[in-house]
Amino acid sequence: MGIDENIKISVNYIAKLANLVLEESEKQLFEKQLNDILKFFRRLEKVDIGNVTTENPALGDKKLRSDEPSASLSQEEVLSNATNRTNGFFTVKGIFGEV
Amino acid sequence: MAFDLNSLTLTTAKRALAEKKLSATELTQACLKRIKLLDKKINAFITITEEKALVDAKRADDLLAREDNSPLLGIPFTLKDVFSTKNIKTSAGSKVLESYTPPFNASVYQFIEDAGGVLLGKTNCDAFGHGSSTENSDFGLTKNPWDIERVAGGSSGGSAAALSYGGGLFSIAEDTGGSIRQPAAFCNVVGLKPTWGLISRYGCIAYASSLDTVGPMARTVEDIECVMNIIEKRDPLDASQNGKPKLRFRKNQKVTIGVVKDFSGRNNDPEINLAIERGIQFLREQGHTIKEVTLPKVAYAIECYYLIATSEASSNLARYDGVRFGNSREIFNEENKRRIILGTFALSSGYHDKYYLRAQKVRNLIRQDFKRVFQEVDVIASPVSPVLPFKIGERVTDPLQMYLADIYTVSANIASIPALSLPCGFSKAGLPIGWQFLGDFYSEALLINLGFQYQEITDWHRKKPTL
Numbered sequence: 377m378g379i380d381e382n383i384k385i386s387v388n389y390i391a392k393l394a395n396l397v398l399e400e401s402e403k404q405l406f407e408k409q410l411n412d413i414l415k416f417f418r419r420l421e422k423v424d425i426g427n428v429t430t431e432n433p434a435l436g437d438k439k440l441r442s443d444e445p446s447a448s449l450s451q452e453e454v455l456s457n458a459t460n461r462t463n464g465f466f467t468v469k470g471i472f473g474e475v
Numbered sequence: 476m477a478f479d480l481n482s483l484t485l486t487t488a489k490r491a492l493a494e495k496k497l498s499a500t501e502l503t504q505a506c507l508k509r510i511k512l513l514d515k516k517i518n519a520f521i522t523i524t525e526e527k528a529l530v531d532a533k534r535a536d537d538l539l540a541r542e543d544n545s546p547l548l549g550i551p552f553t554l555k556d557v558f559s560t561k562n563i564k565t566s567a568g569s570k571v572l573e574s575y576t577p578p579f580n581a582s583v584y585q586f587i588e589d590a591g592g593v594l595l596g597k598t599n600c601d602a603f604g605h606g607s608s609t610e611n612s613d614f615g616l617t618k619n620p621w622d623i624e625r626v627a628g629g630s631s632g633g634s635a636a637a638l639s640y641g642g643g644l645f646s647i648a649e650d651t652g653g654s655i656r657q658p659a660a661f662c663n664v665v666g667l668k669p670t671w672g673l674i675s676r677y678g679c680i681a682y683a684s685s686l687d688t689v690g691p692m693a694r695t696v697e698d699i700e701c702v703m704n705i706i707e708k709r710d711p712l713d714a715s716q717n718g719k720p721k722l723r724f725r726k727n728q729k730v731t732i733g734v735v736k737d738f739s740g741r742n743n744d745p746e747i748n749l750a751i752e753r754g755i756q757f758l759r760e761q762g763h764t765i766k767e768v769t770l771p772k773v774a775y776a777i778e779c780y781y782l783i784a785t786s787e788a789s790s791n792l793a794r795y796d797g798v799r800f801g802n803s804r805e806i807f808n809e810e811n812k813r814r815i816i817l818g819t820f821a822l823s824s825g826y827h828d829k830y831y832l833r834a835q836k837v838r839n840l841i842r843q844d845f846k847r848v849f850q851e852v853d854v855i856a857s858p859v860s861p862v863l864p865f866k867i868g869e870r871v872t873d874p875l876q877m878y879l880a881d882i883y884t885v886s887a888n889i890a891s892i893p894a895l896s897l898p899c900g901f902s903k904a905g906l907p908i909g910w911q912f913l914g915d916f917y918s919e920a921l922l923i924n925l926g927f928q929y930q931e932i933t934d935w936h937r938k939k940p941t942l
Binding site for chain 2: 385387390391393394395396397398402405406409410412413416417419420421423425428429430431432433434435436437438439441449453454456457458459460466468
């Protein structure tokens, strides 16, 4: 199955997946630019893939260390860049709220 | 004591420090003086660590007096601002991390500190590495010291420009699609993108994890070797680190050099083609064998790169949620948002196989091309950029045009192979031209060997900009 000639990126939907809030002007700009870029990428469709896999030969063998606790960052260090903190915790927006 | 910062290299500075011809404090002060004089114009630095540098230089002088022979003792250097430096602001060139101060050090930074290096500051870059000109930095662009109406290249423009004007004797930067090599070529310095996995990436702010490669920039190939000896240390904190460089430096080793037929046929600036042909001729006269090779699948390297890189970036940049660190995601700049959107699309349900997976498969075809060619030749010589350093603003409004100019550099990242970028001439208007040597996995010593031989018979790398 080839890449559909008419594939268009739905910027609204993708922005939601990507957790990005975009201005209307950004949405329009990206819709045009990204669709131009996608047209260019259609060249990949012509390549004869054969039986090639996606295995990465640059990866070495898996290396594991022994499961022993060791020194890490202190709680204070971990919280040091937090925008909001309460009682030694990160504060986040409520997930369960009023509907 | 009098010395000329312009003509110093890491290697000659080490000798001068050992022979007490200059002190670490004098050297650091000279670099800081250059930075103060020039950086308002060039904007190579995001953060200058003046106080720390002077303290470290003084400590280096005390150790030098006691005959301490730490390999980088007293040598001033810079770090691209993607490397975490404990208690020193680290922004990745982005306002999202404008006030981020890491609680830990990147491993390569730690290795250099342990070897006695003196950190001068953190250099400017395209935000999160997204760019080839440093025009996408949220802290202003970096101008090219050779012509301030032109870009320094990217994404490590700050590192290259600082090195070029005397703000340090080496820099550590990072190359995902050419970000060390292209600014090195634009600013007349040397830059090495090592084999993926050789150098620890712990503490390097991630852009695209299967492409990101940490590497050195310096004034000479000899200096590059010196820095590599320090930063290629084994690091238990990077589980992806593997392999080690084959061979050590073998002086005057003659090699077979591949020239890619398709590369010179493209629309390169003719002055670039001329400089490279001349370089090839020099090497032929030195006794190296030149052979024409083909890399047909490299024609698809840009598509592969921009699909894989943006997909991996969309995942890596998901961590910037404004909760544990950093500002809100709305502050990502236009290029960041564009790449996140493209990458999220390429990975999304219904399109993942057609785009991301296909790009990874074509990637392996490109790898196979290189593997075949490296059975015929030891090294490939190629342009770094199809264009000379371009004017500020010339390409930034057309993202596809900007992406296409990465054609010569992305293939090394796609194939995970090492590549050394070094000066090979100047245009009639005095703009630097660089070329690169690519090698098989872990062939850094071969590239350095050839580069060293080339720099013995040329002096492009000794020229400095007039500022």
